[in-house]
Amino acid sequence: MSTIEHDEAAIVIIGSGAGGGTLAYELTAKGLPVVVLEAGPYLRNEDYVNDEWEAFNQMAWLDPRTTSGSWRIARDFPNLPAWIVKAVGGTTTHWSGATPRFKAHEFAARSTYGRIDGANLLDWPITLAELAPYYDKAEIAMGSTHVHGRKPLPANNNYTVFANGAERLGYKFYSTGPYATNAEEYDGRPASIQDGFNFQGDKNKSKWSTLVREIPRAEATGLLDLRPDSHAVQITHDASGRADAVLYLDKDGNLQRQAARLVAVAANSIETPRLLLQSASPMFPDGLANSSGQVGRNYMRHTTGSVYARFNDPVRMHRGETMAGVIADESRHDPDRGFAGGYFLETISLGPAFLASFSDPGAWGRGFTEILEAYANTAGLWIVGEDLPQESNRVTLNTTLSDKNGLPVPNVHFDDHANDIAMREHGYAQAELLYEAVGSVGAQRTPPYPSTHNMGTSRMSARSEDGVVDKWGRAHDVPNLFISDGSVFTTSAAANPTLTIVALAIRQAEYIADQLKTGGI
Amino acid sequence: MAFPAKYPQMNATELTDEARRVLIRVIRVAFPHPSFPDAPYERTADTILREAESSTWFRVALTQGLITLSHLAGGDFRTLNDEDGTKVLRRIETTEFFGFIRRTTVLNLYDNEDVWKILGYEGPSFDKGGYINRGFNDLDWLPEARIESYDGPEQLIEVATSASVAKIRGGENTPATERDTSNQPGKRDATMMEMTK
Numbered sequence: 069m070s071t072i073e074h075d076e077a078a079i080v081i082i083g084s085g086a087g088g089g090t091l092a093y094e095l096t097a098k099g100l101p102v103v104v105l106e107a108g109p110y111l112r113n114e115d116y117v118n119d120e121w122e123a124f125n126q127m128a129w130l131d132p133r134t135t136s137g138s139w140r141i142a143r144d145f146p147n148l149p150a151w152i153v154k155a156v157g158g159t160t161t162h163w164s165g166a167t168p169r170f171k172a173h174e175f176a177a178r179s180t181y182g183r184i185d186g187a188n189l190l191d192w193p194i195t196l197a198e199l200a201p202y203y204d205k206a207e208i209a210m211g212s213t214h215v216h217g218r219k220p221l222p223a224n225n226n227y228t229v230f231a232n233g234a235e236r237l238g239y240k241f242y243s244t245g246p247y248a249t250n251a252e253e254y255d256g257r258p259a260s261i262q263d264g265f266n267f268q269g270d271k272n273k274s275k276w277s278t279l280v281r282e283i284p285r286a287e288a289t290g291l292l293d294l295r296p297d298s299h300a301v302q303i304t305h306d307a308s309g310r311a312d313a314v315l316y317l318d319k320d321g322n323l324q325r326q327a328a329r330l331v332a333v334a335a336n337s338i339e340t341p342r343l344l345l346q347s348a349s350p351m352f353p354d355g356l357a358n359s360s361g362q363v364g365r366n367y368m369r370h371t372t373g374s375v376y377a378r379f380n381d382p383v384r385m386h387r388g389e390t391m392a393g394v395i396a397d398e399s400r401h402d403p404d405r406g407f408a409g410g411y412f413l414e415t416i417s418l419g420p421a422f423l424a425s426f427s428d429p430g431a432w433g434r435g436f437t438e439i440l441e442a443y444a445n446t447a448g449l450w451i452v453g454e455d456l457p458q459e460s461n462r463v464t465l466n467t468t469l470s471d472k473n474g475l476p477v478p479n480v481h482f483d484d485h486a487n488d489i490a491m492r493e494h495g496y497a498q499a500e501l502l503y504e505a506v507g508s509v510g511a512q513r514t515p516p517y518p519s520t521h522n523m524g525t526s527r528m529s530a531r532s533e534d535g536v537v538d539k540w541g542r543a544h545d546v547p548n549l550f551i552s553d554g555s556v557f558t559t560s561a562a563a564n565p566t567l568t569i570v571a572l573a574i575r576q577a578e579y580i581a582d583q584l585k586t587g588g589i
Numbered sequence: 590m591a592f593p594a595k596y597p598q599m600n601a602t603e604l605t606d607e608a609r610r611v612l613i614r615v616i617r618v619a620f621p622h623p624s625f626p627d628a629p630y631e632r633t634a635d636t637i638l639r640e641a642e643s644s645t646w647f648r649v650a651l652t653q654g655l656i657t658l659s660h661l662a663g664g665d666f667r668t669l670n671d672e673d674g675t676k677v678l679r680r681i682e683t684t685e686f687f688g689f690i691r692r693t694t695v696l697n698l699y700d701n702e703d704v705w706k707i708l709g710y711e712g713p714s715f716d717k718g719g720y721i722n723r724g725f726n727d728l729d730w731l732p733e734a735r736i737e738s739y740d741g742p743e744q745l746i747e748v749a750t751s752a753s754v755a756k757i758r759g760g761e762n763t764p765a766t767e768r769d770t771s772n773q774p775g776k777r778d779a780t781m782m783e784m785t786k
Contacts, residue, residue: 403751
């Protein structure tokens, strides 16, 4: 691994997940040395444990956060708005793997859906056609099944229930993917052994993550200076308003300064705006790159919910790939259903420990224990759909509460939009019909989990007054500052975000390399 | 939260053996699993007692709560049947006392091999080679399902024809000046009326 001097003005990437890890690999592959600051430790695949709470405590971002707003999370999990990872590889180390693409109209949500009260809709400054070649590259990198010649994963028990229900309900567009886990050996990594532990880190390395692909390949170039346990706290700038360094806390809590010629922030959609807000200065009084006032706003977390259905016969949903089952029929935009945008249905499974905590938070008594008693005969699916950006759904600094380093903790405020609620209700009803079609004897509507999909808090916009970054993820206000994670999503679309984050990062790397060569940055 | 120092005698509050036995009964009434033996409930009660040891506030809440429970039960909570016990717990379910028991039980009762086996969950699997050869696809009461993408005659209609502005989707064919792409009030305010209620 290379070492870059602290006073050498470097390309500094903050975060090593889907955005940061991909950007680091793509830039080093083009011969550009980079420093990656990763807040979490360097966990390896062999460190992971097949145990829900133990793995959660090992991997999750547990630094204190606060919540407000009418979302149920603020009541049930007031200090855990998001369920994401703090470790090398970021949240790609616990994601499930579904990789649908965004649809053409989802890049043009404002002009397709029209004006919706309370929603801060905006078209993306890019189109599907522009991103399509990068979707190809991302799918090939990640080994998505069902595309580019990759075999589909086999059906596990949970999928067999799900797909039969889909077929009987008249759905057509279901399959075991696309899903970024190997059905057969690919890219130097083995086929899935269907161990059922996706959210706990994949010990077998069959699932794509930046931990198994981009980080080691960037290291192999000799151009990566990866610094785990390095938590960025401020981006500083020079007299001309260009970013010139990143201040970060090392493992021992000592403040370090890394000089920078370019900074790319990929810290996930809560920490990214937190860092920009913490970087306020007399020249940028509302936070770095925030002349639009949009930093931290338009926080999106997808409209989600789960249904766990009980049957008379065994399902054993815990055996096998957790989310290798996708139904796309409801992912269309059809206002006749009573809401704008669409949603996917995807298989999901939890063990008893997590099912107890998340299936109906706050519940007890016989109604609750029946859910657990039926565990072996239970099938589960997850609703994941587009949620609408709202200016008031927002990450701010909580000035009344500080973390162990004395920094203000982020507060996440969220209210469901009426559109989100209508979509969730539709999804619940369809899911119950699906399971009834294959003989379910009861079903539990489970509310959204702490957010795994976090988007929109530094959004992309054509005009600098509408958003934080341009179509390359480059800050409108600071020429050598980039955002490289899901924060840049102008709208959320229905699809799981990881594929799109990776595609955007590959595209951004080309742009950065080109601009550095031509003096454009 | 520490109990106010003004009442130091409260910090001396201790939980008796009898209190432990009431607690075990409370957990079983609140989380009834006929198939569970006593051991998981006892283990959970002991976890709650340990947690209470580390927090004066919880210890006080727990001690006082268990005493009050006996008053509500008209003597001894343990003598109530499941139905009557549940009624008493419903009356106190919003208290800090019950919330502490409920949270700690949910987090711990189901996080142990002793109940996983009973529920049909098999625990860690990687060391056993996953389920690839151990029944990940052994469901036999439904037909085999298609795993490939649909390749029939139908296309997914991404934007329903009923969507009034569908024709400008993507916008590439429309001059930029005619597109309504921002969050500013625009000429298409009348669209999506059903959403503006």
